[in-house]
Amino acid sequence: MANKRAVGQFYEAIALSYFEQNGFEYVTKNYFCPYGEIDLVLNKNNVIYFIEVKYRSNLSYGSPRDAINHTKMQRMKKTALHYIKNQNMGYINFKIGFLGILKTGDTYTFDFIENIFS
Numbered sequence: 001m002a003n004k005r006a007v008g009q010f011y012e013a014i015a016l017s018y019f020e021q022n023g024f025e026y027v028t029k030n031y032f033c034p035y036g037e038i039d040l041v042l043n044k045n046n047v048i049y050f051i052e053v054k055y056r057s058n059l060s061y062g063s064p065r066d067a068i069n070h071t072k073m074q075r076m077k078k079t080a081l082h083y084i085k086n087q088n089m090g091y092i093n094f095k096i097g098f099l100g101i102l103k104t105g106d107t108y109t110f111d112f113i114e115n116i117f118s
Contacts, residue, residue: 011055012039015099018110024049033086035078048094049114050080055101064100065111073116 012029019042020026027041027048040051052072054064076096084092100111 007055008039008053011101012053014101014108015051015053016040018099018112019051031079031083033079033082035082036075038076038079038083041083046093048084048089048092050076050083050094050096052076052096052098052116053101054098055103057103059102063111064102065098065113067100068098068113068116076116 016026016029019040024042024044027043029040031038031041038050039053040049042049042051052068054067056062056064073096080094080096083089084094095115096117098111098113098116102109102111
C-alpha cells in the first residue's frame with residue numbers, strides 16, 4: 001500500500017463488503033464537513049448508520065477499538081448531525097457506529113459496535 005489514503009480506501013472497501021453481507025445498504029462514504037469525516041454512511045431497516053472504520057495489522061498500537069475516544073466520539077456526533085441537516089433529512093433514526101478490522105496473516109477479524117453511545 002502506497003499511502004495512508006490508499007490503505008484507508010482499501011479497508012473501507014472491505015468494511016463496506018462486510019456491511020453489505022450483513023444487510024446494510026450503501027448511502028455514501030468519506031463525508032467531510034468542518035467537524036470531521038465519517039467513513040461510511042449506511043442504511044439498514046430505515047436507520048442511518050454513521051460508521052468509523054479503523055484498521056490494525058497488529059496490536060502494537062492497541063486494538064482498533066482503542067482509537068475511539070471521547071473527542072473522536074464527539075466529532076463523529078457533530079459530523080453526523082451536520083450530514084442530517086445538510087441532507088434535509090428531518091427527524092430520522094440514526095446510530096453512530098464503529099468497525100474495527102484486525103488483519104492477522106490472511107485472516108480479517110471484525111469488531112462491530114452498532115452504537116458507540118450506548
